[in-house]
Amino acid sequence: MSFSATMASAQTLEQALIGAYEYHPSLSVSRSALRAADENVAQARAGKRPTVTASARAGLTSADRFDGRATDTSTLSIDGSLPLIDGGSTAAAVAGALANVDRARAALVGTEQTVLLAAVTAYGDVRRDTQFVSLAQNNVRVITSQLQAARDRFEVGEVTRTDVAQARARLAAAQSNLVANEGALARSREAYIAAIGSAPEDLAPPPALPALPATLADAEGVALRTHPSVVAAQELVRVAEADVDRARAASRPTLTATAQIASSGTAQDTQTDTATVGLQASLPLYRGGALSSQIRQAQATLDQRNAELQDAGRQVRQNVASAWANLTVARSSIEASRQQITAARVAFEGVREEARLGARTTLEVLDGEQELLNAQSNLVSAERDEYVAVYSLLAAMGLLTVQHLGLEVEQYDPVENFNRVQSGPFSSSRGDALDRILGRY
Numbered sequence: 001m002s003f004s005a006t007m008a009s010a011q012t013l014e015q016a017l018i019g020a021y022e023y024h025p026s027l028s029v030s031r032s033a034l035r036a037a038d039e040n041v042a043q044a045r046a047g048k049r050p051t052v053t054a055s056a057r058a059g060l061t062s063a064d065r066f067d068g069r070a071t072d073t074s075t076l077s078i079d080g081s082l083p084l085i086d087g088g089s090t091a092a093a094v095a096g097a098l099a100n101v102d103r104a105r106a107a108l109v110g111t112e113q114t115v116l117l118a119a120v121t122a123y124g125d126v127r128r129d130t131q132f133v134s135l136a137q138n139n140v141r142v143i144t145s146q147l148q149a150a151r152d153r154f155e156v157g158e159v160t161r162t163d164v165a166q167a168r169a170r171l172a173a174a175q176s177n178l179v180a181n182e183g184a185l186a187r188s189r190e191a192y193i194a195a196i197g198s199a200p201e202d203l204a205p206p207p208a209l210p211a212l213p214a215t216l217a218d219a220e221g222v223a224l225r226t227h228p229s230v231v232a233a234q235e236l237v238r239v240a241e242a243d244v245d246r247a248r249a250a251s252r253p254t255l256t257a258t259a260q261i262a263s264s265g266t267a268q269d270t271q272t273d274t275a276t277v278g279l280q281a282s283l284p285l286y287r288g289g290a291l292s293s294q295i296r297q298a299q300a301t302l303d304q305r306n307a308e309l310q311d312a313g314r315q316v317r318q319n320v321a322s323a324w325a326n327l328t329v330a331r332s333s334i335e336a337s338r339q340q341i342t343a344a345r346v347a348f349e350g351v352r353e354e355a356r357l358g359a360r361t362t363l364e365v366l367d368g369e370q371e372l373l374n375a376q377s378n379l380v381s382a383e384r385d386e387y388v389a390v391y392s393l394l395a396a397m398g399l400l401t402v403q404h405l406g407l408e409v410e411q412y413d414p415v416e417n418f419n420r421v422q423s424g425p426f427s428s429s430r431g432d433a434l435d436r437i438l439g440r441y
Contacts, residue, residue, distance in 0.1 A: 010204035013123050016196050018409045020119035021112070021402055023197030030104075030111040031412060037104040038418045040097040045422075047090035050082040077262035084279075087252025088245060096242030103235035105414050110228035113400040115195070120391040122192040126200045128384040129185035132377060136178040139373050143171045143366065150362045163362035170366045209390050210405065216324045219397055223316045227398035233305070233312040240302040247298040251291045253283040319396040327389035330382050337379035344372040 021027070058074040083090070147167040153159045192200045213219040224230060258278050265271035284291060348368035354360040394400040402411055 010202045012204045013206045016123045017119050019196045024115045026111050030108040034104040035417050037101045038421045044093035044097040052080045054078050073266050075264040080259045082257045085255040087249035089249035092242045092245035096239045099235045099238035103232045106228040106231040113395045116400050117395045118195040122195040124384040124387050125188040126192050127203050129188045131380045132181040136181045140174045143174045166363050220317050220320050223320045223397040227316045229312050233309040237305045240305040244298040247295040256280045323393040323396045330386035330389050333382035340375040344375045348372045
């Protein structure tokens, strides 16, 4: 098979990210939670809109308890009400519901970031552990040849039985290391399936790293503006502010317009039809201190949300700094590992040649080969760490999203469901017009 055909069939990181975005159940959970939050807005807006109720009643009324005669009675009524003044309770409820929708949207972005970062990590882990297995297999082959060489030299008296035992012990350790790496690869494959929804097959080398801010300060500035945990904390502050307004509105007067159309009568008499229109006003005077307690409670919750917002900013800055440090360490490790590999390879080849001339022991050859293996493993691990650190930094800034990465996948539109659930007889332009008219009162 040609190299181009092999690359064409390999699974790319972009395909893995798309698979995770389309498959992961956590996203379905967050999307359902967002749709439920959308409904709260429609329910809150209903507080300033008319309600109509139809009721019917039928029964027997006894006029004389001695002769047992009873009269059939029936009543049919339609009752309507329209809140005119509610002290701002509905407006506060709508504001709180809208803020909660924005919080749920931020939570969905946070879930998306978690899913995509898990996919990147699983992709890198499988590639790393696959290379570890390959290095371990090569190590077993090299030490096997070293053991055979030691046996041959022992037969001619060039080395002692100790040299052969040392080679045999090192081979057993290499075989054990191979089994351990194969187990780690199996676990990484299972984590890949859990994160992406399909088994890893011939993973391609990852693409070029995405662009990052030039400085740590720039990264922290982006994070404080865009990270979903900060956005969610800001929206929770708005929810708490709306709850304070609702608690205060409970102490204010209310005015409701009422109307009723009723028809009642008996089987023997004619029907009586009535129509009533009126206004109903109320003003809480005393409720045992419950209203003032609710205001204090709402204010305390607002203070809590503000403190949580500050803590969210602190945590985001810490996460950005940690990811930035991990990236710096990984890149330094890559450079150091490459230099180590170059030096270890030269040393190993030199020691092996000197051993053939009798100037080096078998143990020295085995140690040189082990140092080269360690250097190669360190490079593989550092390259994986660099990739994970870059995407962790994007996640810490709030930018690890399908949109920012430019993935070719149909994105979930949270606005579509929000607009749909607001549909109804008092929604859209009619509902907005009614809200404006009622708001004048």
